[in-house]
Amino acid sequence: MADIEMDAIDRRILAILQENGRLSNQEIAERISLSPSPCLRRIRRLEEGGVICGYVALLDAQKLGLGLLAYVNVRLEKRGVPLAGANQAGGNPPWARITHAECFRASVQTWPEVVACHAMTGEMDYLLRVRVEDMAHFSRFMQEQLLHHPSVIDVKTSFSLETIKETTAVPIL
Numbered sequence: 001m002a003d004i005e006m007d008a009i010d011r012r013i014l015a016i017l018q019e020n021g022r023l024s025n026q027e028i029a030e031r032i033s034l035s036p037s038p039c040l041r042r043i044r045r046l047e048e049g050g051v052i053c054g055y056v057a058l059l060d061a062q063k064l065g066l067g068l069l070a071y072v073n074v075r076l077e078k079r080g081v082p083l084a085g086a087n088q089a090g091g092n093p094p095w096a097r098i099t100h101a102e103c104f105r106a107s108v109q110t111w112p113e114v115v116a117c118h119a120m121t122g123e124m125d126y127l128l129r130v131r132v133e134d135m136a137h138f139s140r141f142m143q144e145q146l147l148h149h150p151s152v153i154d155v156k157t158s159f160s161l162e163t164i165k166e167t168t169a170v171p172i173l
Contacts, residue, residue: 004049009034010042011172014051017043018169021055058168066131068138068159072146073124075154076100100151101125107149113141124156 006014012032016023023031029039046052061067077100101119104126108117116129128146132138146152 015172061131068132070130071158072128073156074126076125076151077153104151
C-alpha cells in the first residue's frame with residue numbers, strides 16, 4: 001500500500017486524536033479551524049488509508065491488578081517442526097514442515113499475558129512484554145506456557161522497576 005499523502009491539517013487531526021480519541025468530529029473541527037464536513041472527510045480518508053487503525057480505551061494495568069511487568073527475550077529452535085500427520089518414518093518434504101517461528105507466533109496469539117511481541121535482531125529472536133498479577137502468576141505463565149512450548153530453547157527476563165515514560169502516541173512528522 002502506498003503511503004497516504006498528508007498535509008499539516010491531517011497531522012494536527014492525528015495529534016488531536018492521539019491525545020483524545022473520544023472527541024467528537026465537531027470538537028476536532030473547531031480545534032483545527034475547519035468546518036465539520038471536510039474534517040470528517042479527512043478523518044475517514046485517514047481511516048480508510050490505514051493511518052488510523054482503530055480506537056481503543058487505554059486501561060491502567062495496576063488498577064486491574066496486573067502490577068508486574070516483565071520483558072522476556074526468547075530464543076527459538078531453528079529447525080522446522082513436522083506438521084501433524086506428516087510422514088515421520090520417511091522424513092518430510094520441505095513443504096510439509098512449519099517453522100518454529102510460525103508455531104511460536106501462533107501460540108503467542110493465545111497467551112493473554114503477552115501484551116506485545118516483537119521479532120528482534122541480535123542474539124534473541126523475540127521480545128515479549130508480559131503483564132501479570134504477581135511473581136506467582138509470572139511463574140505459572142513461564143512454567144505452563146512459555147517454557148513448555150516446544151520451540152523455545154532459551155529465555156531471559158527483566159522486570160520493570162518503574163515506568164518513566166509510556167505512551168501509545170507515535171511522533172507526527
